[in-house]
C-alpha cells in the first residue's frame with residue numbers, strides 16, 4: 001500500500017485561522033468578550049445569542065434579542081456566499097474546544113466524523129431541537145447548549161467562584177458532554193459542532209445551497225491538478241472529502257460536512273484545493 005505523505009512546512013493559512021479563532025474568543029468569551037460586553041453580555045450566550053432564534057422562538061427573539069438575530073443572519077449570509085467562515089474561524093465555542101483538544105495526544109481521541117454518520121445525526125438533532133420546544137421541552141434544549149456551556153466553563157478559569165456552578169447538576173452533564181466527550185476528546189475538538197450544534201446544522205444547509213450557485217466561493221478541488229493521492233481525504237477532520245480514482249470525479253467535497261477549515265489546502269502537494277468560484 002502506498003504511504004501517503006502530506007506537504008511539509010508551516011501552514012500559514014492555519015496560523016491565520018488560529019489568529020481569527022483567538023480574536024473570536026477575545027470578542028465573545030471570557031475574560032474579555034469585548035464584543036459581547038458592547039451588547040451587555042459577557043459571552044456569545046446572552047444578548048447576542050444566535051441559537052434561540054432558530055425555531056419557533058424566532059419572532060420573540062427578533063424583538064427581544066435583535067442583535068443576536070442580526071448576528072445569526074450575518075453568520076448564515078456569510079456562509080451562503082463565502083462558506084462556513086464563521087464556524088471555522090470566529091465561533092468561540094468551536095475554537096475553545098479545538099484549542100483544548102490540542103492538549104491531548106491523537107491516540108487518545110475519538111474520530112467522530114468517521115465513526116458516526118455526522119450529517120444524519122446532525123439533522124436528526126436539529127429536527128428534535130425544533131420539535132421539542134413545541135411539546136414543552138424548551139428548558140431541556142436550553143440547558144444542554146454548547147453556546148452557553150463551553151464559554152462558561154472557560155470563564156471559570158478566570159472566576160474560581162464559578163467552578164461550583166459549572167460542576168453542579170445539569171450544568172455538569174453539559175460540561176462533560178460538550179467540553180470533554182464531544183470537545184477535547186474529539187479528533188479536531190469539534191465533535192459537538194459536527195453532531196449537536198443547531199447553528200452548525202442550519203449553517204451546513206446554507207453551505208450546501210450556496211455551493212450550487214455559480215457566484216459563491218467554496219473550498220473546491222481542481223480536478224485537472226488532482227492526482228488522487230488521497231492525502232486530503234485522510235487529513236480532513238470532518239471526513240468531508242472522498243477520493244476514488246475509479247470515479248469520474250476522482251475527488252469531491254461533501255458540503256454537508258465541510259466547515260471550511262482549509263486544512264486540506266495546506267496538505268495537498270499539488271495545490272489542487274483552494275477557495276474559489278465554480
Ligand code: SF4
Pocket residue numbers: 221225226227228229230231232233243251267268269270271272273
Ligand atoms: S486534491 Fe487530489 S492531489 Fe490534492 S491531496 Fe487531494 S487527492 Fe491528493
Ligand code: SF4
Pocket residue numbers: 219235236237238239240241253257258259260261262263264265
Ligand atoms: S474539506 Fe477541507 S476545508 Fe472542508 S472540512 Fe475538510 S479539510 Fe476542512
